[in-house]
Amino acid sequence: MHNPYKDAVTQLELVAKRLEFEYTDKKRFHKAVELLKQPEQFHEGSLEITLDSGKKQSFKAFRSQHNSARGPYKGGIRFHPGVTKEEVQALSLWMSWKTAAVNIPYGGAKGGIIVDPKKLSLAELEKLSRAYVRFLGTTVGPWIDVPAPDVNTTPQIMAWMVDEYELMMRESNTAQLQNPLASFTGKPLELGGSQGREEATGLGGVYVLEELAKKLGWKRKQDITIAIQGFGNVGYWFAYHAKAAGYKVVAVSDSKSGVFVPNGLDPEQTHANKQQTGKLASSASEQISNEALLELDVDVLVPAALENVITVETAPKIKAKTIIEMANGPTTPEADEILAVRGIRVIPDILANAGGVSTSYFEWVQNLAGYYWSKEEVLAKLQPLMIAAFEDIWSVYEQEKTTVRLAAYQVAVKRVIDALYLRGRV
Incomplete structure (x- = not known):
């Protein structure tokens, strides 16, 4: 049986090997890493x-x-x-x-x-x-x-x-x-919830996409094609904001059905179809399966639903050059290696979908202050936070000549280890 905890520890050990040279006291560093293997x-x-x-x-x-x-x-x-x-x-x-x-x-x-x-x-x-x-x-x-x-x-x-x-x-x-209101986030608006929370995860992912487009020199957004697996809250808002930013969303799917429109689809109309008929596609010719969507010849693939959908079986068939992980853990470690060898760039979940937890943070801050922001204020605060995170990670990615996932883990794990050091916990 698959053990995700072993995967998490293996990832940590891999990152620790890359970080070790930055710390002079190796014994203290290894103690910190061992501490982080357990809750x-x-x-x-x-x-x-x-x-x-x-x-x-x-x-x-x-x-x-x-x-x-x-x-x-x-x-x-x-x-x-x-x-x-x-x-x-x-x-x-x-x-x-x-x-x-x-x-x-x-x-x-x-x-x-x-x-x-x-x-x-x-x-x-x-x-x-x-x-x-x-x-x-x-x-x-x-x-x-x-x-x-x-x-x-x-x-x-x-x-x-x-x-x-x-x-x-x-x-x-x-x-x-x-x-008490600050003890939980993701609450209803009437009980201390935050404006903008519904679309924050999807929009945060599009902020990352926009920064990536600048780094890769994508000049004509309308020529960049996107396929999204998962059309729940996260997938819908990613599609909505990607189209609004000028990208061409050509396919989306949910657990029951999928739709493929080569010239680009309208996320709002597709969402309305789903609400009215239970199906995403408005005609049989547009239908596509979840499996076929993963294999589409698009520029950007966005897994936005389940864990472990990109596996050793599916990774070799992916044609997209960039994957933006809007779901948590959609790529298995074995598949990640295949994608890296094939030169497919993966923007990892801990960066791509962090708009959600960032807005949870904003909700907590508002609860503690007893002062609430408009949706526009919340989303305006989200953008620079996501851009700064992207820049920090991209900088390590370019310096270390590694994958974006490893760069993100290096940035994150180093911040946690440094906090442990400062507190004197190791």
């Missing part, structure tokens, strides 16, 4: 709730708090039947690198419950969400660990969790010491 804290437990039928049922729950050297732990909570301890641990490592890559003052965390939320009623889902907060207790909070939505979790679930957290604070007479 600082790992919480595992069983949540029991009473179902609508009156029966009691237990659900396995996890929270991995990887590193806090750069600030509070930060990372989503996923509700999925396939959640594993190893997956949660791996994702918490990657969150530490993601927050460091875009230089926001957080560490990394991830949480999950082994559950199929589709099989629960709304009342049962609320009970489970509140039970998870009770399980975490005082290990979360605005200055400790700030969870957010992830797979199958929503702003409504965050609202229930914030409310439960506030109830706990009141019970312990510590409510006056905390800002």
Whole structure:
């Protein structure tokens, strides 16, 4: 069985070899790397709730708090039947690198419950969400660990969790010491959520695309073709903003269907088709499968849905010269090597899709200040943050003659190690 945690550790070891020469005290450096292979804290437990039928049922729950050297732990909570301890641990490592890559003052965390939320009623889902907060207790909070939505979790679930957290604070007479709204991000606007959050991940990816176009000297954007696998929130907003910036989006797909329009499609109309008919394509001639989309002869391929879609089987068939990873972990380590050998440039997820966690950071800041920004203000703050992250990583990429992924990891891991040094933790 695939172990993502082993992948995460292998990646860290690979980056450590490249960073080692920058540190004179090798013993101290190796101690720091060993420290980063494990989460600082790992919480595992069983949540029991009473179902609508009156029966009691237990659900396995996890929270991995990887590193806090750069600030509070930060990372989503996923509700999925396939959640594993190893997956949660791996994702918490990657969150530490993601927050460091875009230089926001957080560490990394991830949480999950082994559950199929589709099989629960709304009342049962609320009970489970509140039970998870009770399980975490005082290990979360605005200055400790700030969870957010992830797979199958929503702003409504965050609202229930914030409310439960506030109830706990009141019970312990510590409510006056905390800002409950700042304890979770990805909340509804009515409860301290941030403007711009919905489109931030997709738009952040287009900001990265724009900077890449400058570096590669793409003069005529209308000639640059893009195919996007995944047409949920992230895929749609990437398509929308890419077209608005002048690029030609020729194909998009979701889990059920796909559409291919060589002359360029309209993301808004395609989204409307999906809402009205359940299908992306408006005619049979435009239909394309997920697999065929990955193999299209386009300039830019954007995996924006699932993990591990670019594998040793699919990587040799990819014709795109650039891949922008809007999904988390869409490329397996083995496939990454194949892409590198083939000269295909990959803009990694820890940079490409970091617009989401960056706007979560903005939400946290607004909650702490009790002062809220307009959508225009939020997105105006996002652009320079994403550009600065891209420039830092591209500089290492060019200096080291490495891959963009390794350059991003070098920047991120170095920032975390330097924070560990400054704090005297190693």
